[in-house]
Amino acid sequence: MGLLIDGTWHDQWYDTKSHGGAFKRSAAQFRNWVTADGTAGPSGRDGFKAESGRYHLYVSLACPWAHRTLIFRQLMGLRDHITVSVVHPDMLDKGWTFARDDHGATGDDLFAFDFMHQVYTKADPNYSGRVTVPVLWDKQQGTIVSNESSEIIRMFNTAFDGITGNTRDFWPEALREPIEAVNARIYDTVNNGVYKAGFATSQEAYDAAVHPLFDSLDWLEDLLSQHRYLLGDTLTEADWRLFTTLLRFDPVYHLHFKCNRKRIMDYPNLWAYTRELYQIPGVAETVGMDHIVRHYHYSHDSINPHRILPINPEIDWMEPHRRG
Numbered sequence: 001m002g003l004l005i006d007g008t009w010h011d012q013w014y015d016t017k018s019h020g021g022a023f024k025r026s027a028a029q030f031r032n033w034v035t036a037d038g039t040a041g042p043s044g045r046d047g048f049k050a051e052s053g054r055y056h057l058y059v060s061l062a063c064p065w066a067h068r069t070l071i072f073r074q075l076m077g078l079r080d081h082i083t084v085s086v087v088h089p090d091m092l093d094k095g096w097t098f099a100r101d102d103h104g105a106t107g108d109d110l111f112a113f114d115f116m117h118q119v120y121t122k123a124d125p126n127y128s129g130r131v132t133v134p135v136l137w138d139k140q141q142g143t144i145v146s147n148e149s150s151e152i153i154r155m156f157n158t159a160f161d162g163i164t165g166n167t168r169d170f171w172p173e174a175l176r177e178p179i180e181a182v183n184a185r186i187y188d189t190v191n192n193g194v195y196k197a198g199f200a201t202s203q204e205a206y207d208a209a210v211h212p213l214f215d216s217l218d219w220l221e222d223l224l225s226q227h228r229y230l231l232g233d234t235l236t237e238a239d240w241r242l243f244t245t246l247l248r249f250d251p252v253y254h255l256h257f258k259c260n261r262k263r264i265m266d267y268p269n270l271w272a273y274t275r276e277l278y279q280i281p282g283v284a285e286t287v288g289m290d291h292i293v294r295h296y297h298y299s300h301d302s303i304n305p306h307r308i309l310p311i312n313p314e315i316d317w318m319e320p321h322r323r324g
């Protein structure tokens with residue numbers, strides 16, 4: 001685990017000391033947008049037109065943020081148009097690597113690099129900051145378009161529709177405002193909430209994260225007893241953003257991040273909803289449970305110093321969900 005400072009790699013764990021033991025996630029720095037005609041998006045510059053074969057996605061199968069982008073690539077019919085490389089699940093002193101394994105780590109298909117940080121310095125030799133996945137790479141200009149998953153999924157939602165003929169829309173105009181409101185609470189208390197609980201290095205920081213997390217799960221359980229999806233009858237990006245955290249909850253966050261007041265399995269509606277989303281055609285193919293369980297337990301040796309992988313509950317993702 002580390003970061004780049006002026007283009008040089010430093011092996012360094014998250015700095016929680018200066019924030020009273022609390023984990024603070026830093027903002028992604030590459031914020032351009034692929035658009036249908038190459039005009040600029042909401043941030044960054046123009047020049048990233050949607051074209052088949054032009055873009056490459058670097059992901060970890062373990063990572064919930066990267067997982068969102070894989071789900072959108074799959075469901076928006078982008079598999080033949082956007083290529084993918086998968087990093088190795090172990091993120092140790094050199095950060096994400098391109099070592100291969102038998103369970104889906106592919107190596108770097110573009111440059112045959114050894115480390116993810118080399119992709120960042122290829123885009124910007126003086127880059128300072130964390131080296132995170134996902135990364136959307138432009139093969140034409142040889143640079144990073146974006147390393148912000150919430151924006152990459154919005155690009156994938158519509159920018160390539162003229163090429164793919166996709167008609168699905170997980171960010172419909174009419175629901176954008178309520179989607180933002182639901183996303184904001186879920187991001188802070190659930191998606192990032194599990195990390196804040198897990199990476200806390202003081203009791204206060206842990207308490208400040210874990211209580212809002214379970215308050216939100218109670219709220220979501222109630223919401224999903226009334227509606228099929230978060231925004232009603234329409235499946236939206238808010239559901240996919242929640243899904244990648246729910247999927248990792250019982251196998252990882254419950255034990256490793258000490259989010260253990262309840263499991264997702266203990267909430268009838270949340271559990272059935274998680275299975276419903278998992279069972280949507282194409283989604284199961286994006287799930288790399290081996291990498292999920294391995295990555296967290298093996299990489300975070302300050303939390304799990306002996307790197308022992310737990311036995312974990314048996315989970316039947318294909319059990320009928322009976323929703324709808």
Ligand SMILES: N[C@@H](CCC(=O)N[C@@H](CS)C(=O)NCC(=O)O)C(=O)O
Pocket residue numbers: 001002027028060062063064065066130131132133134147148149150
């Ligand atoms: N804002 C980013 C966050 C991505 C992120 O934090 N990814 C994690 C993996 S789950 C990572 O690569 N962490 C490496 C690090 O922080 O050094 C996004 O949503 O795209």
